Amino acid sequence: MLRSKLILLAVLACVGLWLGQGVAIAAQNLLGQGTAPQVHHCALVRWLRLGSGPTLAELARGQDLYVGTAVNLKALGRDRRYRRRLAQNFNLVTAENDMKLERLQPRPNQFDFSQADRLMAFAADHQMAVRGHTLVWHRAVPDWLVQSDWSRDELMAVLENHIKTVVGRYRGQIVAWDVVNEAIADDGTLRDTIWLRGIGPDYIEMAFRWAHEADPEALLMYNDYGGEEMNAKSDAIYDLVQSLRAKNVPIHGVGLQMHVQANAAPNPQEVAANMSRLGDLGLQAQITEMDVRIRQPSSPDDASQQANIYQSMLQTCLQAENCNTFVTWGFSDRYSWVPGYFEGWGEALIFDDDYRAKPAYHSLVEVLKSHPTPTTD
Numbered sequence: 001m002l003r004s005k006l007i008l009l010a011v012l013a014c015v016g017l018w019l020g021q022g023v024a025i026a027a028q029n030l031l032g033q034g035t036a037p038q039v040h041h042c043a044l045v046r047w048l049r050l051g052s053g054p055t056l057a058e059l060a061r062g063q064d065l066y067v068g069t070a071v072n073l074k075a076l077g078r079d080r081r082y083r084r085r086l087a088q089n090f091n092l093v094t095a096e097n098d099m100k101l102e103r104l105q106p107r108p109n110q111f112d113f114s115q116a117d118r119l120m121a122f123a124a125d126h127q128m129a130v131r132g133h134t135l136v137w138h139r140a141v142p143d144w145l146v147q148s149d150w151s152r153d154e155l156m157a158v159l160e161n162h163i164k165t166v167v168g169r170y171r172g173q174i175v176a177w178d179v180v181n182e183a184i185a186d187d188g189t190l191r192d193t194i195w196l197r198g199i200g201p202d203y204i205e206m207a208f209r210w211a212h213e214a215d216p217e218a219l220l221m222y223n224d225y226g227g228e229e230m231n232a233k234s235d236a237i238y239d240l241v242q243s244l245r246a247k248n249v250p251i252h253g254v255g256l257q258m259h260v261q262a263n264a265a266p267n268p269q270e271v272a273a274n275m276s277r278l279g280d281l282g283l284q285a286q287i288t289e290m291d292v293r294i295r296q297p298s299s300p301d302d303a304s305q306q307a308n309i310y311q312s313m314l315q316t317c318l319q320a321e322n323c324n325t326f327v328t329w330g331f332s333d334r335y336s337w338v339p340g341y342f343e344g345w346g347e348a349l350i351f352d353d354d355y356r357a358k359p360a361y362h363s364l365v366e367v368l369k370s371h372p373t374p375t376t377d
């Protein structure tokens with residue numbers, strides 16, 4: 001008897017909370033005031049929804065942390081479970097492919113923002129921040145650009161137009177842009193790209209300056225893979241960003257992509273040391289594209305090794321003074337780029353291909369639960 005009364009009371013309290021928020025949101029909309037409203041669910045609703053406690057995004061809210069993921073716009077359009085998991089677990093999104101040059105400017109000076117706009121709308125509807133990815137890269141360059149014989153001035157004009165148009169369109173709505181992506185080769189020299197050949201090494205600082213002119217508030221990042229630990233590549237990245245800082249180029253951070261293998265865990269002390277030396281230059285360090293691929297067919301130990309790597313990298317980020325962003329390159333194995341790109345590898349993400357949370361997901365939850373919440377003065 002008492003039990004059913006308590007349940008009834010809990011249901012009534014939930015309905016009351018829900019109705020109260022509905023009235024408040026309607027009033028806010030009517031008056032056109034304030035930022036996008038956030039709905040708070042009572043414990044009963046949370047329990048019914050997941051049956052397993054707070055989600056990553058709910059936990060990240062208590063930390064000063066962006067926990068993000070790359071979004072596949074096709075999946076976003078057609079897969080309801082994909083949308084639900086995305087909305088529940090992340091407070092930041094980035095486009096896996098739809099903000100790359102060939103997508104945004106498929107023909108000279110003809111821009112197609114349709115897909116990127118859909119992502120921006122989803123993010124706004126769900127109070128998510130957005131990282132922009134990416135303005136200057138040697139890949140995803142359309143044929144019209146590769147096949148022409150540009151003079152240096154012409155190529156500079158193409159790049160300036162692209163950057164200013166794209167960054168300008170989303171001015172004020174992007175927390176961080178990957179301005180230059182993967183410009184350094186694995187041996188530490190500047191990668192031989194259409195931009196280096198056509199413009200010379202200055203293309204890097206030009207790109208940052210143009211992006212800054214178009215959106216002075218956005219954080220501007222250099223983003224790369226393989227330079228997470230202390231090694232020749234991260235030394236070269238360090239030298240590059242140090243020289244940019246010395247020239248007063250508007251650069252605010254370095255993205256550590258973190259595409260790694262479950263059988264080769266990055267050394268947390270080295271990643272921490274690398275983040276710290278970037279911090280000494282006044283730069284942020286962000287984990288921008290993490291996935292942990294497993295050799296196929298997988299063995300039972302792989303999932304827990306993978307979970308340990310996700311866990312230790314999130315911990316490393318939270319412990320660093322200059323890391324407030326942790327992004328995975330997709331979230332469900334159903335849509336990961338890994339099997340298509342690394343033959344014989346897969347299962348790299350934190351949900352399986354049927355959206356079940358993997359040990360990696362739970363390990364991230366545990367880190368966020370156990371990390372002390374920053375105090376606000």
Ligand code: XIL
Binds near residue numbers: 096097337
């Ligand atoms: C990848 C996408 O995931 C694939 O779908 C696409 O075919 C190729 O690009 N580093 C980056 C990302 O900066 O843009 C890449 O994304 C993965 C490696």
